[in-house]
Amino acid sequence: MAEKKFKRYDPSILYGPQIVGEKVRELLKGKYEMIPKTQANIKVNPKKCIGMTCQLCYIICPTGSYEMVNGKAMWKFGMETCSECGACQYVCSVGAIDWSYPEAGTGIVLKWS
Numbered sequence: 001m002a003e004k005k006f007k008r009y010d011p012s013i014l015y016g017p018q019i020v021g022e023k024v025r026e027l028l029k030g031k032y033e034m035i036p037k038t039q040a041n042i043k044v045n046p047k048k049c050i051g052m053t054c055q056l057c058y059i060i061c062p063t064g065s066y067e068m069v070n071g072k073a074m075w076k077f078g079m080e081t082c083s084e085c086g087a088c089q090y091v092c093s094v095g096a097i098d099w100s101y102p103e104a105g106t107g108i109v110l111k112w113s
């Protein structure tokens with residue numbers, strides 16, 4: 001699976017992909033595969049999102065699935081990258097993130113052998 005590199009803008013912040021992304025990928029190497037998702041299973045309600053004053057989902061997401069677009073969070077890369085950890089929905093204090101698992105048989109599939 002091709003690794004996607006993400007640029008984060010504020011050098012004073014350690015973003016999720018920098019903190020745990022590489023370590024998690026290393027630990028899980030060869031133990032999972034990503035089956036392409038067929039529809040967006042996570043959505044941000046821009047009317048609820050308080051955007052640049054928060055940015056928590058964007059900062060914490062270990063796979064860099066979020067981008068800040070026009071001052072609001074957007075699940076921009078998640079169709080290819082989201083690891084279904086669930087962290088983003090818990091850090092959103094205003095309930096702007098509508099979270100669900102991807103369609104059965106798609107997304108992260110762990111290999112047990």
Ligand code: SF4
Nearest residue numbers: 061082083085086088
């Ligand atoms: S559930 Fe997906 S989008 Fe949300 S924090 Fe985890 S990896 Fe990122």
Ligand code: SF4
Nearest residue numbers: 049050054055057092
């Ligand atoms: S955590 Fe919620 S309020 Fe904060 S940027 Fe993300 S969607 Fe917006």
